[in-house]
Amino acid sequence: MKRKLTEELLARKNPDGTPALSVLTDEPMSNHTTFRIGGPAEYFIIPHSEKDLLFVLDKLKEEDIRTFILGKGSNVLFADEGFRGAVVSTLSLDRVTVDGNVVAAECGASLTAVARHVARYSLTGLEFAFGIPGSVGGAVYMNAGAYGGEMASVVERTRTVDPFTGIIRTYEREEHEYGYRESVFRGKNEVILSTELSLSTGNPDEIEERMADYLERRQSKQPLEYPSAGSVFKRCEGRFTGQMIEEAGLKGLTVGGAQVSNKHAGFIINVGGATARDVLELIEIIRKTILDRFSCSLECEMICVS
Helix, strand or coil: CHHHHHHHHHCCECCCCCECEEEEEEEEHHHCCCCCCCCEEEEEEEECCHHHHHHHHHHHHHCCCCEEEECCCCCEEECCCCEEEEEEECCCCCCEEEECCEEEEECCCEHHHHHHHHHCCCEECCHHHCCCCCEHHHHHHHCCEECCEEHHHCEEEEEEECCCCCCEEEEEHHHHCCECCECHHHHCCCEEEEEEEECEECCHHHHHHHHHHHHHHHHHHCCCCCCEEEECECCCCCCCHHHHHHHCCCCCCEECCEEECCCCCCEEEECCCCCHHHHHHHHHHHHHHHHHHHCCCCCECCEEEC
16 A cells, blocks of 8 residues: 555656655654654655645545644654654645735744744734744644734634545634634644735834744743743643642653753653653643642643554
8 A cells, every 4th residue: 555655646746847745654753843752654745735735635535544734743742653644744835925914824834934924014913923833724723822912813714625525615714713722623624725814014123022022032931942842731721831830849850751841841841862652651740740739630732643
């Protein structure tokens, strides 16, 4: 099955004769996640256009190949055993266009790069995203946010495809059903293709100042010098999760190569050679401790893939 799939996908060409896709086999997912953790994916496929992405999804459906869509890998933990199936990377789908106050971005575009790009047009509303290491598709999917801003405040409409039927759908603003780190997409199998953001015209100096301030805050308060998947847990109502973990005396707690950051207790970092098993064991210790001490049941923000 692997040989048949690889040959068919490799045969797809651009109009100029160059390969339309990049196809790797037994590719370590540690190379494609910010945690630098994860065993090999059976297939790792990089389509270079939306049309090619649709082609890949259709072929994988025909072959009944299990599929996972990956952006920048900033909120994902892959199992040590890897992924039996195909991981499809959207990172080459990164086109961004600006028309007045409307910004159209493909799913694989870097959220930080988009925030920087729109600042050049004096557009405000996306400054909170500067420094967030995810993709636009991932941010729309989970309603990413920081410093009082979130995607729900700027997303106007989103295009998706159902990989099983090939049907492309457009969701208008209210149909996203946004909540705290939640959206309608979490309950669906649809793949986000692109989104439109509605921004406002602002003062370019103030936009730059806000972005610089948010970036400085991240650099000073978050353990960006270590591989991680960002903030591990959602907030409990009325409490900051990192503060509870710190109060419970868990800062610096280590399992294998995984450690509760001494800089920000809401982060689990890879201090060297961490495995997914290390991270998951540490997560369970934290969850049990916080439940026992604060009667708060922590829910993971990051996606665990096995």
